[in-house]
Amino acid sequence: MLIKTTTRAALIAALALTTAAAWPHAASAETVLRIGMTAGDIPRTLGQPDQGFEGNRFTGLTMYDALTGWDLSSADKPSVVIPGLATEWKVDDSDKTKWTFKLRPGVTFHDGSPFNADAVVWNVEKVLKQDAPQFDASQVGVTASRMPTLASAKKIDDMTVELTTKEPDSFLPINLTNLFMASPAKWQAFYDKAEGADAKAKSQAAWAAFAKDASGTGPWKMVSFTPRERLELVKNANYWNKARVPKIDKMVLLPMPEANARTAALLSGQVDWVEAPAPDALPELKQRGFKLYANEQPHVWPWQFSRIEGSPWNDIRVRKAANLCIDREGLKDGLLGGLMVPATGTFEPGHPWRGKPTFEIKYDKPAAQKLMQEAGFGPNKKLTVKVQTSTSGSGQMLPLPMNEYLQQALAECYFDVQLDVIEWNTLFSANWRKGASDPSARGSNAINVTYAAMDPYFALVRFLQSSMAPPVSNNWGFINNPKFDEMVKKARQTFDPAARDAALAELHAASVDDAAFLYVAHDVGPRAMSPKVIGVIQPKSWFIDFSPISMTP
């Protein structure tokens, strides 16, 4: 009996001790957020991600900062540029190609080395100076083309740098959100250890090593990287912006390119968050208590018109008629299950670059028919137009069904729409740059390629400025409007941010009034997540801030 009592007491004591030992552990249990991305591979981790803005979202803005950043704190207001690793900047009054950036003091990279002017110069030269040891051709495309006028960087003092542009360009602070600051000290350590036949080979080896053990200044630090399988990040408790120190301990990024696989992974509890769930699974996800988020993105799903000689779109009545003939609400509620915002321009009301267009883009079939009749078309004389599109593609949403919807809608306004469907990469990488007059257009007088509208160059300039016509950039239709050219010049050379925004708004309003595109939809970046994920703010942006997000046990 005594033995039994002693044993029982010992067991109780052991249990109590075990439980007590578990308390602090339970109280500090690691919180892990697992995300299923749409990417087929982890976007590049070495500072300049690939895979478009999904890359920036997951391996750019998490591990790295840029001199300027995006305000992602509101779901209602458009995201605007705010200070990042630079606290302030200004253009030289006498030479508008020179900018001074004051750097944020006290910032360190994840490896402990200081962020300073040398680091900024080093990072600019990694993509601009071909004879710099750290120059990496693979990072040039996703950087240089997003800041086409940046020419060089110079250290003024430890906390001040001077950036020079090829021509006066007020868009520079916006474009610099794409230049992420990687740690020169960490890279140098890899370079010193690297083996290679020459400096170029050593540099490549150093970048390869850096990608596996990256170091930026961002709110998340890399802890484990398995290419094509997962990237594990932990919170940077020493992040310079105390308000943005992550609440979650760890974030795991998993590439899952197939929408049904992502959705199944969420439904089975294997991940907590998926980007772009399968549209037909949305009702089930809602029914099972998962949360759905969507918000207007700076993104446009358009037809870009050919304006070469002989194009039917040269008649503004025809362009306006097409814009008035589409029931965008019907497209949204029917085909897209609510996952789009009807487009009435590149920017919607509330955006600082929206302006006040006088041409109201809406569904008004009688007005569209009237315009077409004035242009000489009718039920017995239809206007044949051919549009080049793809079966799939980044940001293309549902290109074929959406184009077939447009085909039917426009038929009621006396258009006979013919679709020329080609492979996405060919459409995007070749045909879009060759222009409407090139044989690759195969006689098409419109092209359907979606575009990001984060900054003025990407959103407006490359399409509207005459000098951006092929082969220079994406003015596919050869728009040649001196008024647009003048407005682009004015916006680029207006350095007061408020005045620059006003100039951009004028340019945008003019493009809408000219019905420069057939504006159809904006994507909404749908994502679904477990009810355990809380504190999510989905801004009107391609990006999202993971710092305020937390998880219930």
Added chain:
Amino acid sequence: MLAYIARRIVYVVPIVISVALVCFLLVHITPGDPLVAVLPADASQELAAQLRAAYGFDRPLPVQFGLWLLRALHGDLGNSIATGRPVLAEVLRAVGNTVTLAIAAAIIGFTMGILLGLIAGYFRETWIDKLATSFAIAGVSVPHYWLGMVLVIVFSVELNWLPAVGAGPNGSNSWAWDWSHMKYLVLPAITTSVIPMGIVTRTVRALTGDILSQDFVEALRAKGLHETGVFRHVIKNAAPTALAVMGLQLGYMLGGSILIETVFSWPGSGFLLNSAIFQRDLPLLQGTILVLALFFVFLNLLVDIAQAAIDPRIKRG
């Protein structure tokens, strides 16, 4: 036998060179820009020219092919344009994952196929045969993609027994043959196994039926050989053809399935090919196709040699 092996190896050389040439040309003759992975469509001409030169795409095609082949012979397939990582390391890692999947699928598919084939062959024209044959036809006919999704819905989403996607738990950087990893293998392996299972079932059924109807089997039985002994003769006679079919099936499985690996996010060669195609990553695409093609060529070589070792008539042919 040695002469036969040597002759077969010599035959492989022109095949390998032809494969390399086709791999190289296939991705070059398709339209589009080889630098699409790193060069946005709005890049300036100057930038495009600069990068084209940096990657060597500005050189004439024969020069590009010569340099590529020379490097490939030294085990260097270049670096992926999209990720900057060495292609060979990428491909070998992916092939390793596909081999893991193929082994598991082969074990399931071949075991089931041989078993069902033998049963059907022994019980021809009975309900057992019809059941086994129906199973085999279903295995060959059911779309992989659909079957994979059904398995995921049942075993991952509804029952929550097995993971839906991936190739291992968080925190794991390499494959291990333990349950924490193997549970990720179950659903893709079953999905991958159904086609070889169906084909092997039908092959073994036909061979078994054919052998059992031959005179020498009657003679063996007449001599009083036990059914186990007869069975041994059936197996021995069916083995070369069955082995050839299984070798081919193994080859297909080792090539990886884009659909299955994408459905399960299994990071094998099919998944890699999918990424390489979508990112238009030319060096990765060329390297992956080349390694897979060589794999297939050498696997065929091994199957031929194994067949010759089992069946002496082949050597004479």
